[in-house]
Amino acid sequence: MPIVVFGVLIAIWEVLSDAGTISKIVLPAPSAIADSFGNELGNSEFYPDLIATMEEMAIGSAIGMAVGFLGGVVVAISPIGRSLVQPVMIALQAVPGLVLAPLMLIWFGYGLNSKIALVVLSTFFPLFVTTVQGIRSTPGEYLSLMEAMQSKPLRTLLTVRIPYAAPLIFAGIKAAIPTAFSAAVVSEFIGATKGLGLRVLSYNESLQIPEVFALVLIMVIIGVFLYYATELLDRRLIFWRGRS
Numbered sequence: 001m002p003i004v005v006f007g008v009l010i011a012i013w014e015v016l017s018d019a020g021t022i023s024k025i026v027l028p029a030p031s032a033i034a035d036s037f038g039n040e041l042g043n044s045e046f047y048p049d050l051i052a053t054m055e056e057m058a059i060g061s062a063i064g065m066a067v068g069f070l071g072g073v074v075v076a077i078s079p080i081g082r083s084l085v086q087p088v089m090i091a092l093q094a095v096p097g098l099v100l101a102p103l104m105l106i107w108f109g110y111g112l113n114s115k116i117a118l119v120v121l122s123t124f125f126p127l128f129v130t131t132v133q134g135i136r137s138t139p140g141e142y143l144s145l146m147e148a149m150q151s152k153p154l155r156t157l158l159t160v161r162i163p164y165a166a167p168l169i170f171a172g173i174k175a176a177i178p179t180a181f182s183a184a185v186v187s188e189f190i191g192a193t194k195g196l197g198l199r200v201l202s203y204n205e206s207l208q209i210p211e212v213f214a215l216v217l218i219m220v221i222i223g224v225f226l227y228y229a230t231e232l233l234d235r236r237l238i239f240w241r242g243r244s
Contacts, residue, residue, distance in 0.1 A: 028210040036214035046199070053184050053196040056112060060119025061180035065173060068124035072131025077157065086132075093125040101190040115187040115195070122183035123176040130172030134165025163240075170234040177230050178223045185219060 010030050016022045017029035024032070040046050071089055074081035101118060108114035138161045146156040162169075188197025196215060203211040 068127030
């Protein structure tokens with residue numbers, strides 16, 4: 001039924017666009033978007049921009065998630081870390097990345113580094129929150145058992161607390177990955193020499209609206225793929241999820 005409804009809506013959209021009821025500048029016909037989609041995939045200039053955006057996303061998300069995870073561990077197990085690290089993490093999250101974008105360009109230039117910095121700022125917080133929540137939710141009887149076995153705090157952290165928190169940590173990763181891709185694209189709106197965001201701006205300025213919609217569709221496909229790839233990795237690694 002959802003497929004049928006979607007097909008009917010696309011057909012109505014196509015008819016209204018062909019009849020001139022909907023301005024093609026505002027909302028191009030689905031057939032025009034499909035043509036642009038195929039042309040974009042067949043354009044050799046598209047792939048260097050795609051690679052640039054994916055590189056920014058990969059490096060920035062890796063750093064951001066590492067910062068969020070380590071910060072979450074420190075806050076979860078250390079009262080001192082809670083008082084020192086947590087306010088900094090919350091303060092950084094409270095400032096929108098786009099507000100800091102001009103500063104990033106001044107500090108790091110128009111190249112890769114400024115884009116990575118913005119992706120880091122956009123992706124660290126989900127891992128930070130889920131890591132703190134997951135580690136703090138470790139059942140007290142587990143910790144009492146490890147204490148009775150005279151386990152050192154580091155061993156308890158690695159063998160009990162982090163594995164127990166792993167499902168929540170992966171939930172943070174699944175939230176961070178699509179956000180990282182979006183942040184990489186948006187960072188290229190501010191200033192870039194290549195990337196999908198720059199490509200969108202170029203098409204928008206020349207009123208090539210079907211091409212803009214085609215790029216949006218490509219980004220949606222990439223974002224969905226990244227999410228479900230992370231979901232598959234979650235199921236493979238967190239094999240004990242849901243077991244009694």
